[in-house]
Amino acid sequence: MSDLESYQYLLIGLIFVWSGFVRSGLGFGGAALSLPFLLLIDNRPLIFLPIIAIHLLVFSSSTVLVNARRSRSAEASGEVMRQNIDWAYLRYALAVMIIPKLLGVFGLITLPPAIMSGIIFSIVAVYAVGYILNRPFRSKSKSVDALFLMLGGYISGSSLIGAPLIIAVFANHVDKHQLRDTLFVLWFILVTIKMAAFIAVGIDLQLIHQLWLLPCATIGHLLGLRLHRRMLDRESPLFFRLLGSALLLISVVGLLKELW
Template sequence: MDVLQSFSFYQLMCIALLFIWTGFVRSGLGFGGAALGLPLLLFVYDQAIFWMPIIGLHLLFFSALTLRTRINKVDTAYLKKSMVIILPFTLIGIAGLITLPTHWLLSFIYGVALLYSLLWLFDIAVQSHSQFIDHCLLAVGGYVAGTSLTGAPLIAAVFIRNVSAPLLRNTLFVTWFVIVSLKLSVFWAIGVALQWQTAILLLPVAAAGHYLGLKAHEYILRNTILFKRVIGFILAFISLLGLIKVWWL
């Protein structure tokens, strides 16, 4: 709360718009809310450890809301199989988040965002054609999720190949729920502030984005390439500015 109260009116408006955006992406695509939101939020306040609990609490809330009547439409067998690989690397990533110097952590987040932006901008799909590559992508995705909550596109690329389309989004939501629950539990255990009051204050704007994303879900699926190219261009610009800010300004 103290940090939020220190923001100017302009900063608060930017934060509100960005949480509408993260909610929109999360429910519209089924993944990517943190990957597309965190790099932007770091321009408002450059402490990832402040934003991650808020994003995580929102993800838990909206995932539970989405799954409350759809939990039976989850590929439980593949979920259990993938978690054996994802969760250990998530713990390693959390350790990195806690111990890395701020400028290295920011560089990592902006670097991952830049990589995603280029993949989306040039319509390069992250694909796997073997179980070994699946395991590598899940491991890297788990680590990135632990460090910055932005590993969703890598994990989703594997799930797309192994989970049937009708079960995909719900299975991904359960995956994010488990990963974020683990991350927030570690934060709580080591005394990191979970920022739950700030998360509650921002819940209405995130809910607006979530609602808009649900409405736009089918449209986004029909125009995925255009959507990703536009977002890729914007994200590349933001990521480059972020790296310049970290290392040269």
């Protein structure tokens, strides 16, 4: 990223604030809802994916640990607390997803950046239409569940934006109060696999840029925690429709840019 203009660095910083806000607020979407914007600035996914992956590792683990500590404190004081993570379903999902995940990582490393960017924009456009129509992906059978998990694992391996497919399954099998923390543990495991692959093949992890992008994401993360507390007991279809409209516009612009 050393060849960018000053205003581009500013835009990247703001996008990472947005990424942290979405991730902690919704429990997913930090990559899916920020990567299209980042690729409009620089269409090389392997520049941004290591940064996003490290942020996800930091914030998913810290959120789960903080919530676990609060649960232990409440239990020690005599309060009845619910388990924050559905470990049984998490183990099942990982068993289904692990092979497609590894295949996706291999595809990311070997495909040209332009092709990978086009795939990412196309996937996000499909997600966006689902948000606009208030009809996100839903699974209603065990076979469809497995298919969505495998596709989500592959897409997660190739671009870190498989969350909507994975959540379509998890939302039907995991209690609402457990969903975010269960997903955070899942993201941590999946991203650890990808980071190991990045290190193994010598991909630049862009560690120098963490010095200024991690604080940007932290600001968004803290704001997103407030959003999550407000959204836990209510639905926000208007928010998702506006989000979907913005994503669809960005994806169309990104695809046109690749074609030109």
